Structure formats: C-alpha cells, structure tokens
Amino acid sequence: MARGTSSGSEAGTGQEDRVLEAGQRKGGRPRDATRDTDILEAAREVLAERGYERTTVAEIAARAGAGKATVYRRWATKAELVIDTLTCGASSTITIGDVPDTGSLRGDLAAVRSMKSRDAASWQALVGLISELPHSPELTQVVNERVVGPRAVLMRGLLERAQARGELLPGVNVELLSRVPSAMVAYRLLVTHEPIDREFRRSLSEDLILPLATGRSRD
Amino acid sequence: MARGTSSGSEAGTGQEDRVLEAGQRKGGRPRDATRDTDILEAAREVLAERGYERTTVAEIAARAGAGKATVYRRWATKAELVIDTLTCGASSTITIGDVPDTGSLRGDLAAVRSMKSRDAASWQALVGLISELPHSPELTQVVNERVVGPRAVLMRGLLERAQARGELLPGVNVELLSRVPSAMVAYRLLVTHEPIDREFRRSLSEDLILPLATGRSRD
Amino acid sequence: MARGTSSGSEAGTGQEDRVLEAGQRKGGRPRDATRDTDILEAAREVLAERGYERTTVAEIAARAGAGKATVYRRWATKAELVIDTLTCGASSTITIGDVPDTGSLRGDLAAVRSMKSRDAASWQALVGLISELPHSPELTQVVNERVVGPRAVLMRGLLERAQARGELLPGVNVELLSRVPSAMVAYRLLVTHEPIDREFRRSLSEDLILPLATGRSRD
Amino acid sequence: MARGTSSGSEAGTGQEDRVLEAGQRKGGRPRDATRDTDILEAAREVLAERGYERTTVAEIAARAGAGKATVYRRWATKAELVIDTLTCGASSTITIGDVPDTGSLRGDLAAVRSMKSRDAASWQALVGLISELPHSPELTQVVNERVVGPRAVLMRGLLERAQARGELLPGVNVELLSRVPSAMVAYRLLVTHEPIDREFRRSLSEDLILPLATGRSRD
DNA sequence: TGCTAAGCGAGACGGTACGTCGCGTCTTCGG
DNA sequence: CCGAAGACGCGACGTACCGTCTCGCTTAGCA
Numbered sequence: 001m002a003r004g005t006s007s008g009s010e011a012g013t014g015q016e017d018r019v020l021e022a023g024q025r026k027g028g029r030p031r032d033a034t035r036d037t038d039i040l041e042a043a044r045e046v047l048a049e050r051g052y053e054r055t056t057v058a059e060i061a062a063r064a065g066a067g068k069a070t071v072y073r074r075w076a077t078k079a080e081l082v083i084d085t086l087t088c089g090a091s092s093t094i095t096i097g098d099v100p101d102t103g104s105l106r107g108d109l110a111a112v113r114s115m116k117s118r119d120a121a122s123w124q125a126l127v128g129l130i131s132e133l134p135h136s137p138e139l140t141q142v143v144n145e146r147v148v149g150p151r152a153v154l155m156r157g158l159l160e161r162a163q164a165r166g167e168l169l170p171g172v173n174v175e176l177l178s179r180v181p182s183a184m185v186a187y188r189l190l191v192t193h194e195p196i197d198r199e200f201r202r203s204l205s206e207d208l209i210l211p212l213a214t215g216r217s218r219d
Numbered sequence: 220m221a222r223g224t225s226s227g228s229e230a231g232t233g234q235e236d237r238v239l240e241a242g243q244r245k246g247g248r249p250r251d252a253t254r255d256t257d258i259l260e261a262a263r264e265v266l267a268e269r270g271y272e273r274t275t276v277a278e279i280a281a282r283a284g285a286g287k288a289t290v291y292r293r294w295a296t297k298a299e300l301v302i303d304t305l306t307c308g309a310s311s312t313i314t315i316g317d318v319p320d321t322g323s324l325r326g327d328l329a330a331v332r333s334m335k336s337r338d339a340a341s342w343q344a345l346v347g348l349i350s351e352l353p354h355s356p357e358l359t360q361v362v363n364e365r366v367v368g369p370r371a372v373l374m375r376g377l378l379e380r381a382q383a384r385g386e387l388l389p390g391v392n393v394e395l396l397s398r399v400p401s402a403m404v405a406y407r408l409l410v411t412h413e414p415i416d417r418e419f420r421r422s423l424s425e426d427l428i429l430p431l432a433t434g435r436s437r438d
Numbered sequence: 439m440a441r442g443t444s445s446g447s448e449a450g451t452g453q454e455d456r457v458l459e460a461g462q463r464k465g466g467r468p469r470d471a472t473r474d475t476d477i478l479e480a481a482r483e484v485l486a487e488r489g490y491e492r493t494t495v496a497e498i499a500a501r502a503g504a505g506k507a508t509v510y511r512r513w514a515t516k517a518e519l520v521i522d523t524l525t526c527g528a529s530s531t532i533t534i535g536d537v538p539d540t541g542s543l544r545g546d547l548a549a550v551r552s553m554k555s556r557d558a559a560s561w562q563a564l565v566g567l568i569s570e571l572p573h574s575p576e577l578t579q580v581v582n583e584r585v586v587g588p589r590a591v592l593m594r595g596l597l598e599r600a601q602a603r604g605e606l607l608p609g610v611n612v613e614l615l616s617r618v619p620s621a622m623v624a625y626r627l628l629v630t631h632e633p634i635d636r637e638f639r640r641s642l643s644e645d646l647i648l649p650l651a652t653g654r655s656r657d
Numbered sequence: 658m659a660r661g662t663s664s665g666s667e668a669g670t671g672q673e674d675r676v677l678e679a680g681q682r683k684g685g686r687p688r689d690a691t692r693d694t695d696i697l698e699a700a701r702e703v704l705a706e707r708g709y710e711r712t713t714v715a716e717i718a719a720r721a722g723a724g725k726a727t728v729y730r731r732w733a734t735k736a737e738l739v740i741d742t743l744t745c746g747a748s749s750t751i752t753i754g755d756v757p758d759t760g761s762l763r764g765d766l767a768a769v770r771s772m773k774s775r776d777a778a779s780w781q782a783l784v785g786l787i788s789e790l791p792h793s794p795e796l797t798q799v800v801n802e803r804v805v806g807p808r809a810v811l812m813r814g815l816l817e818r819a820q821a822r823g824e825l826l827p828g829v830n831v832e833l834l835s836r837v838p839s840a841m842v843a844y845r846l847l848v849t850h851e852p853i854d855r856e857f858r859r860s861l862s863e864d865l866i867l868p869l870a871t872g873r874s875r876d
Numbered sequence: 877t878g879c880t881a882a883g884c885g886a887g888a889c890g891g892t893a894c895g896t897c898g899c900g901t902c903t904t905c906g907g
Numbered sequence: 908c909c910g911a912a913g914a915c916g917c918g919a920c921g922t923a924c925c926g927t928c929t930c931g932c933t934t935a936g937c938a
Contacts, residue, residue, distance in 0.1 A: 029909040053350045067911040128350040130409050131272050140412050146419055148410055173426040183406035190349050191367055191405060192361050207392040243932045247887035275919060287891040466912035467903045480854050489791050505916040568847050569710045569785040586848055611864040624848060625840035628787050629805055631797050645830040650868055685882025686934045712926060722886040
C-alpha cells in the first residue's frame with residue numbers, strides 16, 4: 001500500500017516511505033488520508049481512459065487536486081502508484097474464506113464465477129506495468145503477491161478443498177493447475193484483447209479445470 | 220513488415236508506408252533493403268540488452284550505422300519497429316509441417332519440445348509492446364497474427380492430427396486448449412518472470428494438454 | 439528580456455512568457471533567477487566560440503548546468519535567447535550621461551572612443567539574427583531598441599550638445615548623421631569582416647562626423 | 658557563377674565545379690544550361706517569399722522541376738547558390754561607365770539615383786548569408802567582390818571623377834567615403850528594415866556625400 | 877546507327893539540431 | 908511539517924534540412 005509516514009503500523013504489506021519510514025514523528029501536520037484515496041481514485045480514472053503509458057503523474061495529481069509532490073511523498077514511482085491502484089480498495093480480491101463450500105469443485109467454481117470482482121480492472125491497470133517488471137524485481141514481487149498471487153491461492157484452496165472431499169484424480173499437478181485460470185485471463189487481457197465474458201469463464205471451469213482435476217467435464 | 224515504398228507486391232502482411240503505399244512507383248533512389256535488415260538486427264540487439272523501455276531509436280540507428288530518418292522512413296514509431304523485430308527473420312516459427320508424425324499426441328508434443336525456436340526472444344521483445352496494444356488495434360492484430368497466432372495454429376494442428384487418430388476424448392474444446400500453452404508461457408515470461416525450462420515445458424504437455432485431450436497422463 | 443512569469447513588474451522592455459504573461463501569480467516554485475543569468479552567460483560563451491549557426495541550445499543548457507526545458511521555459515526560440523544575450527548585462531551601453539562634456543564635439547567623440555564597451559560582442563551576436571529579422575517584427579523592434587537604438591541616441595545626444603555650443607553647421611541632418619557610425623560599424627562587422635580598430639574609429643570621427651557636423655576636420 | 662564543367666573558358670568570375678574543373682571532356686551528355694537559369698529563377702522566387710533560413714534547397718529544386726543533385730552539381734552549397742542569385746542576371750550592377758559625366762558630382766549622384774537597379778533584391782538575398790560569412794572566408798570574399806564591391810568601386814569612380822574636376826576638398830578620405838552609401842543602405846535593409854526610398858537616397862547624396870566631398874550641401 | 881559517358885528527376889541516405897514532453901526531485905508559498 | 912503549484916535536470920521523442928549517393932532514364936557526341 002502507500003508508503004506512509006502516517007504510522008509504521010498498518011504495515012504488513014510492503015512498501016515504505018523513503019523519507020524516514022519509522023521514527024520522526026514529532027512536529028508538523030499529519031498526512032491527510034483523504035489525499036491517498038483521492039489520488040488513487042484519480043489514478044484509476046486516468047488509467048482507464050488512457051492506459052498506463054499515456055497516463056502522466058501530473059494529470060493524476062491535477063485531477064486529484066493534488067500536487068505532484070503529494071503523490072511522490074506516498075509512492076516512489078508511477079509504477080508503484082499504479083500497483084496500489086490494483087489492490088487498494090481493496091477487499092476486491094476473493095479469498096477462499098469468501099467462497100461457500102457447495103459440496104463439489106464444480107459448484108465452488110460456479111460460486112466464484114458468480115462473485116463480482118474487480119479483477120478485470122486490476123489486469124487492465126497491470127498492462128502498462130509489464131514492461132517495467134524486468135527492470136524491477138521488487139515490482140515483480142509486488143505484482144505477484146498482490147495481483148496474481150491471490151488468484152492462485154484461491155484456486156489452490158479450492159483444489160485442496162476438493163482433494164479433501166476425494167474429488168481429485170491422483171497425480172494432479174495442483175501447483176500448475178492453480179495457475180491456469182490466471183494465465184488464460186492474462187493472455188486474453190494483455191495479448192489478444194478478447195473480452196472476459198461469462199462464456200469464457202464458464203469454459204475455463206468446465207473445459208479446463210474440472211476435467212483436469214476430476215477427470216470429467218460432465219456427469 | 221516495414222512500410223516500404225518498395226512495391227506493393229512483396230507481401231500481404233500488414234503495415235504500410237505513410238508516404239504513398241501504393242502508386243508513385245517510378246523515380247527516385249529505391250530503398251536500400253540492407254538497411255531494413257541492419258536496423259532490425261540492431262533493434263534486436265538493443266532490445267535484448269536493455270528491454271523495450273530503455274531502448275532508444277537513436278541507439279538502434281547508431282548501431283545500424285543509419286540515421287534516425289532512415290528508421291522513421293520505414294517505421295512510424297518505435298513500437299512498429301519492435302513488432303517487425305519479432306517476426307521478420309522469420310521462419311523461426313514452427314509450423315505443423317515441421318513436426319513429424321510420431322504416431323501419438325504425446326510423441327508429437329515431445330517432438331515439438333525438442334525443437335529449438337526463437338520464441339523466447341519474440342516474447343521478450345513483446346514485453347514492451349503490451350502497453351501499446353490497447354491503443355492500437357492494428358498493433359494488436361499484428362502481434363496476434365505473427366507472435367501468438369502461429370503457436371495456436373500449431374497446437375490446433377497437433378490436436379486435429381490426434382483427433383484423426385482417434386486419440387481425442389469427445390467434447391474437447393480444441394479452440395481453448397490450443398491457447399493454453401501460449402497463455403502459460405506468456406504468463407511466466409510477462410508476469411512472473413519464472414524461467415521456461417525443460418521441466419516446465421514437460422509438465423505443460425504431460426500434466427495439462429495430454430490429460431485434457433486424451434484423458435490420461437500416463438499409461 | 440526573458441519571458442518570465444516572475445511578475446509583471448520587473449520591466450517594460452518587451453518579451454513575454456507564452457504561458458500566461460499576466461495573471462496566475464500565486465502558487466508554485468518561482469523561477470530561479472540564477473538560471474537566467476547562468477544560461478545567458480553560457481549562451482554568450484558558446485556564441486563567442488562558435489557563432490550563431492553553430493551554437494546549439496543543448497550545449498548552452500549543458501554549460502549552464504540546465505536542462506533544455508529550462509531554457510525553453512524562458513525563451514521560445516534560440517533567436518530570442520540570443521537577443522537577450524545582447525542586452526541583458528546590460529549597462530554595457532554608453533549613454534549621453536556617461537560622456538563628460540569636454541567642451542567640443544571633437545573632444546566628446548574622442549572621449550566616447552576611449553570608453554570600453556561591449557558593443558563588438560553585441561554586434562557579433564547579432565550576426566546570426568539578421569536572417570531572422572524579416573520574419574519577426576518584434577525581433578526587429580527589440581534589436582533596434584536595444585542594440586542599435588542606444589548608439590544612435592548617444593550620437594544624437596552628442597550632436598545636440600554640440601548644437602547647443604553653436605558648433606553645428608546650419609542644415610545638418612542630425613537624424614541621418616547619428617546613424618552613420620552604427621551603419622559603418624555594422625557594415626564592417628557583418629559584411630566585410632574588417633576589424634573595428636582604433637584607426638577606423640578615429641577616422642569615423644575625424645573624417646566623417648566632424649566634417650559633416652562642424653565643417654572642418656582640423657583646425 | 659555556376660561551377661560549370663561546361664567549359665573552363667567562360668571564366669573570369671570565380672567558382673568552380675568540384676568535380677574536375679578542367680580536363681575530362683570527352684563523353685557524356687552536356688549540362689543543360691536551361692537548368693541553371695530555371696534554378697536561379699526558382700531560388701530567387703523562394704528567397705523572396707521565405708527568406709534565406711526558411712528556404713530549402715529541396716523546394717528550390719522542386720520549383721525548378723529539377724532534382725537536388727542537379728542543383729548541387731552546379732553549386733556546392735545553398736549559400737553559393739544564393740550568392741549567384743545576387744549577381745547572375747546580371748548586368749544589374751551599375752558601373753562608372755554607365756554614368757554619364759554630368760559635369761558635377763551632384764549631377765552624377767543624381768544620375769545614379771535615377772538609374773534603376775536590382776540592388777535591393779541583392780541586399781535582400783544577402784540577408785541570410787550574413788550568418789554564414791564568419792565561417793567562410795571565400796564566401797565573404799565573393800560577397801564583397803560581387804555585392805558590395807561594385808557599389809564602392811562605382812562610388813570611388815565618381816569621387817575620382819570629381820577630383821579630376823577639382824571639386825573635392827583636400828584631405829577627403831575617399832576610401833572611407835566610398836563605403837558610406839553601401840553601409841547606410843545595408844544598415845537599413847539588414848538591421849532596421851526601413852525602406853530605401855527616394856528621399857533616403859536623396860539625403861544620402863545631399864546630406865552626406867556632397868558636404869563631405871565638396872564642403873557644401875547647396876550653392 | 878549504335879555505344880557510352882554523363883546529365884537528369886526523384887528521393888533515400890547519414891547526420892545533426894530543433895522544440896516538446898514526461899519522470900522524479902526540489903523549492904517556494906500558505907495553512 | 909503538509910499540501911498545492913510548478914520549476915528544475917535529464918533525456919527520449921519524432922521532424923526537418925543539409926549535402927551526398929544511387930537508381931533508371933534520357934541525351935549528346937564519337938565511332
């Protein structure tokens with residue numbers, strides 16, 4: 001999340017403020033938390049309109065009614081700001097705990113599909129970051145932890161739940177399988193720009209995951 | 220390919236010269252075809268060293284012993300040049316005709332894996348283009364036709380060959396399945412930056428494609 | 439002078455900032471006045487070394503330790519920058535007040551000749567601008583107000599002082615006469631590239647101005 | 658004039674062809690003399706419309722219906738072409754032989770003033786060359802020989818004629834005086850951009866030359 | 877009459893400067 | 908000390924023009 005001086009607590013996530021992460025607390029005006037959200041809001045707006053490359057920090061700041069310094073006090077680079085755009089929101093990501101146990105993998109997958117998520121937006125914003133990743137291991141790590149990681153974790157959770165039920169075929173490569181949906185979605189959004197529609201999502205479950213995991217697409 | 224005045228024949232691939240693609244054929248010094256290849260060569264070199272974002276047109280030109288104008292006479296933008304980098308070469312892509320019929324899908328897949336291809340380089344160069352795609356349908360089209368398309372076509376070919384042999388399960392979504400390997404490779408290269416090693420390629424075949432297509436991963 | 443946001447006061451000389459000359463005064467970091475002088479300094483240096491045509495804005499900026507943008511924020515074109523080079527400095531120009539009344543026109547002229555001035559430098563810098571003047575009435579006006587105007591004003595002042603003494607012949611065309619030295623100097627510097635040496639300056643006074651003004655070159 | 662391979666004779670004037678001035682005579686198609694005049698014509702046109710800096714060789718060539726190579730085969734640089742523009746024509750320059758002896762310097766000067774000449778055009782074209790002169794002694798020499806030289810020679814001739822008549826005051830600096838009109842005209846055309854009208858020309862004669870040369874402006 | 881070397885229109889080529897724009901930092905205010 | 912505003916150093920972008928080179932054609936003059 002943002003690299004806030006604001007506390008030192010909130011923590012866990014990762015980034016830091018370059019200007020004295022911990023300590024230095026005494027005088028001065030505290031950070032205005034509304035600026036964070038305004039800026040993220042503006043960033044999402046501009047990203048949606050223009051895409052990463054054509055988005056300028058200056059415009060984000062202007063739309064947020066903020067100065068560039070206010071932006072850079074919170075995020076070290078445009079890329080990091082955009083990342084937070086993906087996840088701050090932020091309970092947008094579905095976790096295994098959000099998915100009711102329907103009694104079958106097929107049911108669980110259907111349940112997930114029916115849950116609204118902002119994933120598409122996340123992927124979209126990721127588009128422009130792709131080219132930054134090779135230069136920045138940290139960025140790569142963050143993207144994987146926050147954007148693609150949670151999806152794989154969810155998938156793995158569902159597969160393990162199925163395994164506990166005895167649904168899984170022996171010898172299924174869970175690790176690999178849990179990456180398939182993310183990869184297919186990324187492929188469409190980044191490369192072919194085909195839509196991620198209901199039918200596509202259905203066939204990911206029915207034609208790929210279920211047969212691989214349980215050996216049958218129908219019964 | 221390049222947006223050449225060169226003729227009107229040469230190809231049916233795509234790009235054009237902004238300066239009168241068709242017509243005006245007569246006078247003037249003809250384009251020097253060696254410049255095209257020198258520039259593409261240099262572009263590939265620099266891209267490999269620096270990645271898309273950190274590559275400058277000026278450096279490409281310099282390494283090619285060319286002027287910037289000579290580059291821009293052929294490609295309207297850096298992005299278009301990089302695209303041609305991906306494919307002009309260009310028989311790097313494996314087609315169904317290159318793969319001997321081994322008598323089983325498993326064998327065919329193994330044969331493909333053992334063939335060297337420049338695909339990794341193509342994907343690498345694609346990295347920087349991802350962010351340009353949403354702004355340019357033509358670019359998207361070209362990338363799909365030349366970079367990811369051929370892979371899917373190859374895969375579909377192998378699956379159809381298997382189908383002819385009677386290997387395929389009924390109800391297999393060939394269209395979707397043929398995209399899986401590309402998607403998984405793209406995902407690794409673009410997003411997670413994990414290596415595309417022998418083991419990964421093996422498990423793509425053995426743990427994903429074969430089970431989905433033929434219903435068994437071993438026998 | 440520079441097209442400064444700086445205020446609206448500072449001067450009444452001429453040029454403006456393209457970005458809101460008047461108005462918009464409040465926020466933001468103010469222009470750093472030292473950059474103006476550093477840049478002008480560097481510009482004078484490079485101009486002296488290379489002449490107008492071979493002077494590069496990039497080099498001026500580099501020598502001033504500035505970015506090109508900082509230069510272009512202040513002057514819209516190379517030509518405008520060079521103009522300011524001529525006059526910002528700037529009390530280089532001799533005015534009638536600087537010349538002691540020696541009691542005779544001849545003495546006054548000798549006094550002026552003995553005063554060091556940066557005129558040569560001004561003319562030199564003007565060289566490259568000549569070709570821009572026809573396209574820019576403002577430029578022409580500025581050049582005349584700041585470079586050649588002051589010389590004519592000085593000359594006219596001296597002639598009027600002589601007239602007050604009763605030295606002048608009746609019917610002398612003061613207006614025309616006051617332009618003669620400037621014209622002769624310009625001619626040498628711009629066209630024939632002969633040096634402006636002591637002898638030349640002497641003969642301008644003794645062989646042209648004095649005979650014309652007072653009717654005698656010697657007594 | 659042009660640097661013609663054409664002969665080696667025509668001569669006298671100055672420039673040469675870089676490609677074998679003398680020698681190599683045998684085969685090949687001879688230069689087409691109409692191209693010279695067409696190009697000069699076009700050059701004059703464009704120069705008049707745009708001024709030196711904004712004139713491009715490509716446009717001159719295009720208007721002349723010529724190729725750039727045809728231009729550069731005749732003139733080594735844009736500057737040299739423009740110079741020829743000034744003088745090829747070319748009996749435009751008035752020489753002492755063209756001026757009838759009216760019996761007095763005043764009369765001779767009036768006679769000269771009444772003769773149409775293309776001088777203004779010459780000066781105009783010279784405008785853009787000014788900035789090239791410091792870098793090219795040859796250019797400077799040529800300009801002086803062809804543009805300003807003839808004017809000074811004419812003036813000196815008139816003054817010498819007056820001297821032969823006994824009109825001249827003793828101690829007149831003929832050399833300097835003969836440069837005054839050129840200098841004043843150059844000053845107006847290059848620097849102040851005031852028109853060279855009838856009144857100005859009259860006062861050059863009556864208020865400057867005559868008093869200086871003969872000691873009286875009227876009698 | 878047919879050969880040949882050069883001229884010619886067209887425009888590509890290697891360079892180089894232009895003026896613009898974006899990033900991430902720094903500097904002044906006022907609150 | 909925060910926050911708005913925006914200037915700053917840097918450096919890439921894509922354009923334009925210079926003077927040279929190269930193509931395919933045309934056009935003398937010599938054989």
